[in-house]
Amino acid sequence: xxxxxxxxxxxxxxWVLVTISCIFLSLRIYCKRVRSRGLWWDDVALISAWVxxxxxxxxxxxxxxxxxxxxxxxxxxxxxxxxxxxGNFSDxxxxxxxxxxxxxxxxxxxxxxxxRMRLVLYFIIITVFLALGTSAVLAWIQCxxxxxxxxxxxxxxxxxxxxxxxxxxxxKSQIKKKEKVAIALAMSMGVFSGATAIMKSVYIPQMGNEDxxxxxxxxxxxGQAEPSVCILAASIPFLRVLLRDTSGNYxxxxxxxxxxxxxxxxxxxxxxxxxxxxxxxxxQRTNSIGSTTDDDGRGILGNxxxxxxxxxxxxxxxxxxxxxxxxNDLDGHEEFGFELRKIGN
Numbered sequence: 001x002x003x004x005x006x007x008x009x010x011x012x013x014x015w016v017l018v019t020i021s022c023i024f025l026s027l028r029i030y031c032k033r034v035r036s037r038g039l040w041w042d043d044v045a046l047i048s049a050w051v052x053x054x055x056x057x058x059x060x061x062x063x064x065x066x067x068x069x070x071x072x073x074x075x076x077x078x079x080x081x082x083x084x085x086x087g088n089f090s091d092x093x094x095x096x097x098x099x100x101x102x103x104x105x106x107x108x109x110x111x112x113x114x115x116r117m118r119l120v121l122y123f124i125i126i127t128v129f130l131a132l133g134t135s136a137v138l139a140w141i142q143c144x145x146x147x148x149x150x151x152x153x154x155x156x157x158x159x160x161x162x163x164x165x166x167x168x169x170x171x172k173s174q175i176k177k178k179e180k181v182a183i184a185l186a187m188s189m190g191v192f193s194g195a196t197a198i199m200k201s202v203y204i205p206q207m208g209n210e211d212x213x214x215x216x217x218x219x220x221x222x223g224q225a226e227p228s229v230c231i232l233a234a235s236i237p238f239l240r241v242l243l244r245d246t247s248g249n250y251x252x253x254x255x256x257x258x259x260x261x262x263x264x265x266x267x268x269x270x271x272x273x274x275x276x277x278x279x280x281x282x283x284q285r286t287n288s289i290g291s292t293t294d295d296d297g298r299g300i301l302g303n304x305x306x307x308x309x310x311x312x313x314x315x316x317x318x319x320x321x322x323x324x325x326x327x328n329d330l331d332g333h334e335e336f337g338f339e340l341r342k343i344g345n
Contacts, residue, residue, distance in 0.1 A: 159194030
């Protein structure tokens with residue numbers, strides 16, 4: 001009589017998720033290298049998240065080879081302690097993968113945010129670290145599942161919040177509404193990671209079932225999906241270079257208003273850059289005419305420039321390069337690519 005098992009399903013889906021997330025992460029790194037840019041802490045965190053996900057999947061593959069995924073009665077009692085130990089390590093690494101992937105996107109937003117938004121991002125980073133770190137510890141002490149549900153839902157809510165923050169940054173920009181939506185959507189894929197985290201929390205009570213090895217497959221799969229989707233969501237905004245290479249028209253703009261947190265993007269030729277200077281209560285704009293633009297998106301001032309500063313007391317000047325382009329894909333549909341990057345310290 002054939003033994004019922006979810007083992008092949010668990011292993012197959014898990015490795016598919018690892019492979020897809022690896023492809024998107026590799027494309028993200030490739031796009032940065034093409035632009036001659038080094039890796040930052042958000043990249044390190046995301047790579048670490050993928051490594052943890054890969055380790056988790058390896059451990060899951062080993063446990064399924066020992067019988068995990070079958071009904072408890074069909075597993076050799078001698079290997080149950082080993083399955084339990086490997087399962088705890090698997091839980092640890094998948095939680096670390098989810099935590100690091102969320103923190104990675106928060107670190108990305110830190111690079112283009114101002115003080116108020118940074119405070120929110122620091123709060124998210126700290127609380128996600130504490131919540132998922134505690135969840136990883138609780139997996140070893142076999143506590144009541146209610147704690148895991150609370151932390152899982154909170155983690156999902158933070159994903160959704162991180163997906164909404166770019167809308168606040170971009171919606172004040174001086175570009176067409178269609179373009180605002182295109183940029184914001186590209187940076188808001190984390191909402192799907194939040195949905196997977198919440199779905200995973202729904203199945204956490206199954207951990208208390210004696211036959212969890214068999215009926216716990218949905219929880220395992222949703223747990224694998226959460227960091228995988230988060231890695232995809234954090235990588236998508238950086239794929240602008242691939243879109244740019246197939247685009248017809250290419251434009252650049254650089255502008256950042258520090259006090260309001262608003263982005264101002266202006267369409268124009270590559271020879272024009274705009275810099276916002278933030279002063280006490282006012283914003284002055286410096287335009288450079290006849291400038292060129294180098295490969296990493298920074299404006300290089302030409303010999304002729306115009307400077308307009310209406311009052312003294314300049315406190316801070318912050319510049320963010322926003323590089324974007326228009327074009328059509330192979331099917332003739334309109335595409336929009338972009339990249340945000342703060343210039344200087």
